Amino acid sequence: MYNSIMNGSFYLQPEWLDWSVFEEIEKSLPTLDYKPLYQPCGTYYGNRFQAYPCYEHEYTKHNSLFISEFEKILKKKIDKKSFLCIIRKAIIDEIKQSKVNTPWAIVHYDPQEIAGILYFDQTPDGGTKFFENSGDKYPDSSIGAYPNRLLLYNARRWHAIATDFTFKERYIIAFFFNMEKK
Numbered sequence: 001m002y003n004s005i006m007n008g009s010f011y012l013q014p015e016w017l018d019w020s021v022f023e024e025i026e027k028s029l030p031t032l033d034y035k036p037l038y039q040p041c042g043t044y045y046g047n048r049f050q051a052y053p054c055y056e057h058e059y060t061k062h063n064s065l066f067i068s069e070f071e072k073i074l075k076k077k078i079d080k081k082s083f084l085c086i087i088r089k090a091i092i093d094e095i096k097q098s099k100v101n102t103p104w105a106i107v108h109y110d111p112q113e114i115a116g117i118l119y120f121d122q123t124p125d126g127g128t129k130f131f132e133n134s135g136d137k138y139p140d141s142s143i144g145a146y147p148n149r150l151l152l153y154n155a156r157r158w159h160a161i162a163t164d165f166t167f168k169e170r171y172i173i174a175f176f177f178n179m180e181k182k
Contacts (some may be wrong), residue, residue, distance in 0.1 A: 016150035115155035116175035126164035
């Protein structure tokens with residue numbers, strides 16, 4: 001699976017977490033302490049509304065479970081120092097006010113080897129869009145959001161957040177990590 005992902009495939013798994021764990025996390029989402037940020041991070045945009053405004057909370061409570069599950073899927077060991085788990089919240093009215101008030105946000109890639117998304121809402125229009133090139137005007141592939149669906153992909157693949165404007169808020173968990181080097 002690791003080689004397939006690194007060569008451009010996706011890994012999708014419905015009902016990834018035990019439902020009791022998923023529901024525990026989902027119930028905690030509104031109560032977490034979020035920091036106002038924007039995506040993609042690492043580039044200066046003037047203010048967060050020039051990019052995709054969002055809020056983030058670094059989540060560590062279930063990291064050992066997440067890492068164990070990813071290692072089973074990929075059949076490789078994760079470099080635990082590289083592992084990052086972030087709960088991201090987007091307020092759709094803020095997205096509408098931003099320069100990224102479009103069906104998909106800024107096309108970018110992440111510096112890690114593997115990225116993953118755990119979705120909480122159900123929408124074919126929200127989720128993640130994938131592009132062959134950074135300048136492509138339309139995505140080549142689209143993965144819709146579905147509760148408790150895991151998506152894993154090569155983090156260095158061009159992608160963008162997809163927004164469904166019929167929601168008030170959007171929550172996801174984003175995972176980023178590298179594999180151990182032998």
